[in-house]
Amino acid sequence: MKWLGILGLLALSECLVIIPLRKSNTLREPLREKNLLTNFLEENMDDRSQNETDDPKMYLHPLGNHEDLAYLGNITIGTPPQEFRVVFDTGSADLWVFSIYCSSPACRAKKLFNPNLSRTFQHKRQRFEIIYSCGSVNGTIGYDTVRIGNLVNMHQAFGLSKWQNGFEDTPFDGILGLAYPSLAFERTTLVFDNLKRQGIISQPVFAFYLSDQKDNGSVVMFGGVDHSYHKGELKWVPVSQTHLWQMTMNRITMDRMVIGCFNGCQAILDTGTSLLLGPPRLVRNIHKLINGTRLGEEYMIPCSSVAQLPAFTLNINGTDYPVPAEAYIWKSPQGICFSNFRVQSDPSDEPETWILGDVFLRLYFSVYDRGNNRIGLAPAV
């Protein structure tokens, strides 16, 4: 056999998907509900300025908001650099980009990495395969210089796609994973671990601020936390399983009624997922509660009722994180309102797991602390 190993695994990031019904060139209306957040702040605010981590080795990288469905940032690979738009995805671990070896139709509209044009590229006779819940990709592994703005990773392993399924309509050229190494291609070092190992960043943390504005404001920061992006104090929660950015949640309430997570459950923070995903039965119940009407894959809600709908409130490590109706309902440019809850496509329902995607992460600034295996959350500015 030519290849040294077959590396398959991973079922992770729920849909980095562009939902067809929602495609549009118009930006979503800014959706932030003020009252609930104000209440939250009053309860949790601590006016101490948190500038203890001012750090010269921290780097902020801009992200573009693609219709509130995906946040994309530019990286380059190779010498001279070839540029790619990638999802910075906390729900998967590896870096891969579309390449000239690609033979599926999805590649026609993509930026393709051409190893022949890079004098620093090195092949590795190894294959990779990643299965996402909404698609899969396989190909070969190579090494090259990867740049995220100022941050330069020499000899970074990454996947060159050969074949993929399910990425036809996506607006990105690849995915840069930020989950734990336990999910990675065998014996390769991940982008974040390489930054740490090479001393390019001083603290083993990164953080996301996802704005509802289009090309303005969203950032991923590496090596430290810029506290000007959140209000109040960060609340820390231990990572419950060091594969994904997963934590234990205590309960979910709407209108003070417990509607999920009755005996505790798991929550995964996933920047690569657009919406809020939960177990089928519980998501159906939520749609009953908010009078959703099914339309294909989507649930419509009367827009007139949005103002009266209760917040979806997650209690994590003793703190309430309300997601107001204005955030869990999306109003299309045509004036139709859709629910931002979706059923998880992974049928394994045990333990009860919720995936908190961009809908949640626009409301709450999130910090991913690999040094202490904990997650920090605070209301976003």
Ligand SMILES: *[C@@H]1O[C@H](CO)[C@@H](O)[C@H](O)[C@H]1NC(C)=O
């Ligand atoms: C924090 O900021 C305040 C005011 O900007 C400054 O006086 C103080 O020295 C800073 N503390 C640290 C540890 O940088």
Ligand SMILES: *[C@@H]1O[C@H](CO)[C@@H](O)[C@H](O)[C@H]1NC(C)=O
């Ligand atoms: C990525 O690069 C393209 C052009 O190369 C630019 O138009 C876009 O604004 C960049 N995106 C971000 C988030 O910086």
Ligand SMILES: *[C@@H]1O[C@H](CO)[C@@H](O)[C@H](O)[C@H]1NC(C)=O
């Ligand atoms: C890249 O180089 C290899 C070997 O040098 C060659 O077989 C292949 O055709 C080249 N591909 C492109 C797209 O230039």
Ligand SMILES: *[C@@H]1O[C@H](CO)[C@@H](O)[C@H](O)[C@H]1NC(C)=O
């Ligand atoms: C890559 O994926 C395609 C499509 O599923 C499949 O036909 C092919 O066998 C895969 N290659 C490997 C080596 O797994």
Ligand SMILES: *[C@@H]1O[C@H](CO)[C@@H](O)[C@H](O)[C@H]1NC(C)=O
């Ligand atoms: C970005 O947002 C800030 C604050 O909302 C605003 O002052 C600034 O003009 C915006 N910049 C662009 C390029 O839209």
Ligand SMILES: *[C@@H]1O[C@H](CO)[C@@H](O)[C@H](O)[C@H]1NC(C)=O
């Ligand atoms: C759902 O519809 C029922 C019957 O029309 C109504 O009584 C109830 O108030 C509605 N609930 C919400 C949350 O709008």
Ligand SMILES: *[C@@H]1O[C@H](CO)[C@@H](O)[C@H](O)[C@H]1NC(C)=O
């Ligand atoms: C909350 O997080 C802290 C710090 O990570 C941890 O020590 C504590 O046990 C957690 N409390 C609950 C109720 O989970």
